[in-house]
Amino acid sequence: MIYWYKSSRIAASRRFPRTDNGNHRKMSFEQLPLPLEPPPASSLRAPSFAEALDLIPTWEDVPATRRRDMASALKGAARIIGQPEATIPCDVPWLNQRLFAKRPAVAGTARARFANIVSLVRATLRRLALHTPPRRGHADLPEAWRAVLEVLPDGPGRSCLRGFARFCAGRGLLPAQVNDEAVADYAAEDSRTRLSASSANRARTVATAWNAAVRAGHPGWPPHELASLRRRETYVLPIEAFPESFREDFELYRQRISRTDETGRRRARFVTRGAGGPKIRLRPRTISTRLFCVRQAGSILVREGLPAEELRSLRDLVEPSDRAGLVLDWIADRHAAKHGLGENAEVKGGQISQVAETLRQVAVHHVRLAGPDLAAVKEFANAVKRRPGDGMSPKVLQRLRRLIQRRPRALLLHLPDELMAEARAERRPVVAARLALWATALEILMFCPLRVGSLLELRLDRNLQRLDPRTGRLTRLVLYPDNVKNKEPLDWPVPPRSAALIDEYISKFRPAVADVDNPYVFPGEDGAGARSYTGLSGRLTRLIADYCEVDVHLHLVRHLAAWRYLKEYPGRYEDVRRLLGHRDIRTTQAFYIAFESEASAVRFDGIILREKQATRTIAAAAWAGRRKARRGGKAPGGTS
Structure with a gap:
């Protein structure tokens, strides 16, 4: 295992050789070899917060007050994350996902204190050579980049583009050579080396600032715009990514569930099942959710290796039924991985239930599926649907x-x-x-x-x-x-x-x-x-x-x-x-029976407390007799 630390005087890799019994033997910081260059990122193992807390007192070139504040910040960050210091790595991507997951107030921290914690954690990571160093201004940039940055008004956009310019200059890119790939590479590098709540949106922020400069017509600024990337990368493909026959069937499905024609005009208010639409009009939000679930199911199948050309219509989502099962398995595995659940954890309700119900409705009402495939799709939908008796989920x-x-x-x-x-x-x-x-x-x-x-x-x-x-x-x-x-x-x-x-x-x-x-x-x-x-x-x-x-x-x-x-x-x-406004009282009872159970537990605790009070004299006399017997050399129960 290799740790990578950085001091103001030296930079060294810290190696823990194994002793004869297999344990690691620690070496002093001064005994470590001095590498010429940092090892590649793949060979690094970031130290934990606990190990960093052990190192901070050894940084004698840092004032004692600063060291105390850095240690306090690491402990505060661990409390916000909700894990012991020994289990938290000094790893920027890991911290970006968890340190900013909650708003400061939810973590019991004032905004000013939270900002101070983040700043001090950054300082600690820089000391360990795990964070990009602080750089201000653009005097160190090549002339081509200084020229274009100086035409921008001072503000957040200029500051954002300054970091991007420094990244491009390090790779030999001139302003005219910047493209979408450079933005994506910079965003990936930024999220790996900079602790910030905005790291996940860095690509979009850079593209927005760049395009604003283009539209403002600043002299000397490159005229081409960059793609405005999504704030969150999604695996769901746009409908244009599917074959034309699939898109046509998708449009027919949209017309059927929204009860409109090809021009978007609403059909008659009262329709029969034979007209192909639902008995009642669906809300716009319900319609958009159903359409998204169809695209979601198709995208998962493509992601799992099914060629998009084989999705000729919505029937291909549910026939054979194994495809519907593959979609739901993928969603369940993704949910389990995201929330740290076991491989066999039961996943019900929420997204997986919406997708399963959409596939069931497509199979029953749109493609008129029959036989074993229809039975299997219905079984899938029933397996992941939350029942009234299930009550609240543990998270809620x-x-x-x-x-x-x-x-x-x-x-x-x-x-x-x-x-x-x-x-x-x-x-x-x-x-x-x-x-x-x-x-x-x-x-x-x-x-x-x-x-x-x-x-x-x-x-x-x-x-x-x-x-x-x-x-x-x-x-x-x-x-x-x-x-x-x-x-x-x-x-x-x-x-x-x-x-x-x-x-x-x-x-x-x-x-x-x-x-x-x-x-x-x-x-x-x-x-x-x-x-x-x-x-x-x-x-x-x-x-x-x-x-x-x-x-x-x-x-x-x-x-x-x-x-x-x-x-x-x-x-x-x-x-x-x-x-x-529940229709069925069983839904109300299932959701809120936990309140009654809690109240019953409190009442039972009260019974136990009253009984302890009533029997305190009897128990005190009995325990006094046992203590007296021990002092007399007799064992409990009257035997010597």
Whole structure:
């Protein structure tokens, strides 16, 4: 095993020769040989945080205060990651994936402290020659690169392109020779050698800054643009990557599930099964999910070695049925590897269930599959589908238990008021309107635990009702069957305090971010239509993480509502079913029986405690007698 460290005076590889018993014998740093060049990356093994903590006190050229801060930063990073120091390698790619996985507040760390930890960890990695050295300015670059960088205005774009220019100059590339391959190579090198939350998006950032310089027409800047790469590399191929016959069948499937014709016009509202469409109209988000799952299944088959030319239609996804099984196995293996599960771990629900159900519907309704292949596809879908009796997944239950702790729960309950107070103090109208929008969305979820899709569809002219013409105050929140997932209407009273907050948002703040004729309570980013699912859910999730210091997803607010009610009224599952809009009470019981089990455990602990109190005198007398017998030379039980 070889470690690679760097001192301000020397650079050396640290080798631990094995002793006769097979253990490693450590050598002093001064005894190590001095290589002329660092060994290749493939032969390096990064030391652990624990080993780095042992090394830090030996860096006598570093001030004692700095060494103490570096050691404290490593321990703080280990606490944020949630692993012991001995199991965390000083490996930049490994740390990039885990150190920035949580927002600082969720890890219990202030933003300033987190930034300080990252800076000191970088310094430690540089000392170990495992991180790129800090470089400022561009005076050390070749003349060709200095000339083009100097025409850019000072700012983040110029700073980003400066690092890319240094990478290209090291490989002998001139500005006119830069291409997409150079950007990809730089992004790979950057993610391997630089500790940063933005390393995963470096290729996109560089391409965006480069293209902005091209469009600005700066003199001397190369005129060609670069491909704007995705923020996250995906294995799902675009529909254009499949044969023409597959694309035609894909379009027919889209028309069937969306009940439209080739021009995009909606067909009749009432259709029979013979017309080839679903009995009820699917939501746009459901349609896009189904179409994506079809492309996902086809892409996995191509990734696993099936030539794309053999996918002539959607039938080729499910016939033979082994192909559907291969797709689901691949998703299950990927999920297990991502979450550190065993090879035989059971994977249900979520993505694998969506893909399996889509393949089942394609087999049954679109290609009219029959025989053993159809039976196998149905069996696959049943095997990965979460049943009402399965309850919450362990991950969701763990997140909920963190949320119901007293501090984060209190912070969440008062978060709408805090955001609205910030909106009132904000001088910028658009920023203030957005703060008020988030506050209003959270306030509605607090007193009426809607699904996010229903929240997005709320309209001023339809769902917010004001029954008292004298006051004009908002009194009821009404959702019709087409607003609710299970088609059960909802008529909910609005508390006066919540009504005042909502009305303040609508009258004072909403006009700054909404078009005049936009009827939606939460307008889209451009002022038209409704806000997107990702835009609302993602932003609220980040706000809860920053303000309440817990990592949640927005649907968890519904679970919190059930927990709050059952805590106050144990066993009243029918009330919770109505509260959340479940069709079947078995779903409610399966999801929230864990709350009853926890309450039973607390009650049982109380019984044990009371019994211990009642029998304390008897036990004390018995133990005193046994101690007296031991002092008299008698063994317990009366024998000598």
